[in-house]
Structure formats: structure tokens, C-alpha cells
Amino acid sequence: MNEQNQANFEAKIEADIQIEPKDWMPDAYRQNLIRQVSQHAHSEVIGMLPEANWLTRAPTLKRKAILLAKIQDEAGHGLYLYSAAETLGCSRQDVYQKLLDGKMKYSSIFNYPSLSWADIGVIGWLVDGAAIVNQVALCRASYGPYARAMVKICKEESFHQRQGYEAVTVLAKGTPEQKAMLQDAINRFWWPVLMMFGPNDSDSPHSAQSMAWKIKRFSNDELRQKFVDNTVPQVEALGMTIPDVDLQWDQSLGHYRFGEIDWKEFYQVLKGEGICNYERLNAKRKAWEDGEWVRTGAMAHSQKQKTVKSA
């Protein structure tokens, strides 16, 4: 029976038929998806923190309303993704507890601080821009609930990216101080954004299997290259520069060549030693503890409703 199940599963993957929650799937496929989808959900909710840092200091009411809406969208993305992870049989509380205990990862990019208003524009433009390049590919992931969540998320991320680019365009056309603030934000975010795509393919332990299962459709390096190719002309259009002396267009390849990423820094951030790792997890732990009375109240209310219905 197991062999038949395995054969059916492989045939579906081969034929690009999506795997659904009630279908048989190999345990390793399930566990790999729980890992990736939960970490993706954690990234969305931790990603709210650097932006929230500027909510009370947004330069205009319009910018504040846009930022608030964007942060709420990220919360929504987290919720879709936790729901998608639950369809694989994990409990939301269990994966969330693993995040709080530092046993599950979230995207390295959110361990960098948001120091100026330009950082908020750059997060929308470059961080959401990188997220979209990665997530458009995931819209065709072999697991149905993950792929479908990605379609809606990408539509919203695409709005985020455009509003970020619009915000940086204003700064790029502004005073010398505004231009300098934008250049400083690009200088600090450029390399950490390239790290969002994960280690080089040769050092990526999950890639080969995830690509064979069609969870990932493109490799980390392919997506990183696509992002660089898309983004360099945007930086140039703004009249800004990229902090990479090795960056150059290669006519024969049809791609930009770029310098070596500081992988030592990447792995330090993954180990919890980035600038904001401690602050980010502490904020989430505090929110979880402070929310205890809400959870207790909601459980008591639901219990009461059940008693009323059965009476």
C-alpha cells in the first residue's frame, strides 16, 4: 500500500497536480513543508516590528495610514500561512512556541534595525521586492494550500513594493539631506536583502529535495540573480548607487555580476547574533505574555457559548 501511495504521490508531482491536505504524502515532504511554511509565517509577523517602529513618526497622515495598512496586511499573511501550516497537521501554538523559544527561524532581514524614515521606503521597495521574487515562484508550489495562500499574498506584496518605491522616489527628488538618508538606507539594506534568498545553492541543504518535490521552483541563486537584474535599473533611475564595487553588467551572460555576500554575517544572524535578534524575540515574548488575559477570556467565552447551546 505504501509503495502504491508513494507512486501516486510521485506521479502527481510529475504531472504538476497539486497535493491537497487529505492526500497521502511522504512524512519528509510534510515535515519539510511544516518547516518552510511556519518559518515563512514567523517572518511575516516578526516583519511587522521594524515597520511598527516608525508608525508614530511617519511624516504625514497619508504615509501613516499606508504604513498601518501594510503592517496589518503582514499580520494577515502570517495568519494565512499559519492556517496553511495547520493543514499539514502541526499545531499553530506548537510552531509559535518554537519561534518564541528560538528553535525555529524567521527571515534574517528582520534582525536589522529601521533607523530612519528612508528605511521604511527601502523595506517596502527592496524587502517586499525580494519577497515577491521568491513568492511568485511559490505560487506554483506543489502543496495546494501554500500555493493558493501565495497568490493572495503576492497581490498585496506587490502593492507594498510599489508604495515603497513611490516613497523612495519622493526622497530621491528631495533635499540633499533626504537623498543622503535614502543612500544610507540602501547602503545598509542592500546586502542583507540579498541574504534573504538563502545560502548559495551549493550550501543549501534543503534545495535539491525541495526542488525535486516542486515546493521550490527556482533555486536560491537563480532568484537572487533575478532580483539583482530587476533592481539595479530601479536604483539607477533613482540616481542612487549600490554598495558593491564588483557590480557590473555582463553582456554575454545577460545578467549583472555582483560581489560576494558576507556569509559569516548571514550565519551569525541565523545563530541569533544579529543586531536586533534579541529585541525582536523579546517583543514577541512580551506580546504573548501580555495577551494571556485575552486568550483566557476568549476560551471562557467559547466554553460558555458551548454550554448555552447544549442546554
Ligand code: FAQ
Ligand atoms: N533567513 O537549505 P536552505 C517577507 C535557513 S517574507 C533566515 O536554502 P530553504 C514579507 C533555512 O530556513 C520573507 N533563515 O533552506 C515581509 C534553513 O534552516 P532550517 C520570508 C534562512 O528553506 C516584507 C537553512 O537556512 N520569506 O519578507 C534564510 O530551502 C516586509 C538552510 O537554507 C520566506 O520565508 C534567511 N534569509 O530555502 C514582511 C519565503 N535563508 O529550516 C514584513 C519562503 C535560509 O534547516 C515586511 N521560504 N535560511 O533550520 C523560502 O523560500 C525558503 O525557505 C528560503 C530558504 C529560500 C528562505
